[in-house]
Amino acid sequence: MTVDIRIIRAGQMYRYYLRETVVGYGRRPARTPLRAAQEQAGVPVGRWMGRGPAALGLASGEEVTEAQLRNLFGERGRHPNADRIEADRLAEGDPPAKAYRAGALVRRATVTGVDFVFRPQPSNPPCRRWGDEETHLVIEAAYERAIVRVLE
Template sequence: MTVDIGIIRAGQMYRYYLRETVVGDGRRPARTPLREAQEQAGVPVGRWMGRGLAVLGLSPGEEVTEAQLRNLFDERGRHPYADRIEADLLAKGASPKKAFKADALGRRVTVTGVDFVFRPQPTIYLLWALGDEETRRVIVAAHERAIERVLEWIEAGTAPPS
């Protein structure tokens, strides 16, 4: 397996994910809901992963919505549930300015993310394409496990997994 690593700069993350990642290598037709575009492209929905999810009120494996992507990766870096947080604060009498500031995550930085794209070796693509359903399931499971292991390694800050 190879891993392509890309640095995403502030202000680019949301457009990058919507144009390059969440619908595969294709373009999403205008006004097509994200989930529908993913189904048309044969791309599985995004799922939240990682140790920091609980702090944000997210659960591992929970589907990533377009609104969450927009909130998290826009220019301000807002909480994935920013719209809900703002609405709750406004309903409790907070000023619009306070509600707007309450959902910001951290401070603004030049680099907002690192993108890891996991690609199986070309022979694995062929095996998947020509194999039976069981072979495909095993390949997908191995691919997903490799992604989990790399994420664990990054979060632990230790030596790479073997």
């Protein structure tokens, strides 16, 4: 397996994910929902992983939604569930400006994240094409385990 590591600066992350990563480095057709574009490209849904999600009240393994990407990366540091937080605060009677601020995580950041893109070794595709089902399952399990180990 190879791992591409990319430092993402403030303002770049949202475009980077939506244009390159979440649909397998392909172009997402206009007005196509994210999940549908991922299915068409054969790309699995993004999942929250590692220790960070728990600090935000997210479950590790939970699916990453387009709204969460927009909030966290497109809005430069809003909580992934900022829309829900803001709605809850408005329902509790907070003024709109205070409700909006309740969804903020950071004021300013120059580096908003580090992206790890995991790819199978170039020798794996022939194994996937010609191997039997058991071989496919072993390769897939090893790949998934390697991702978990790197993130640990």
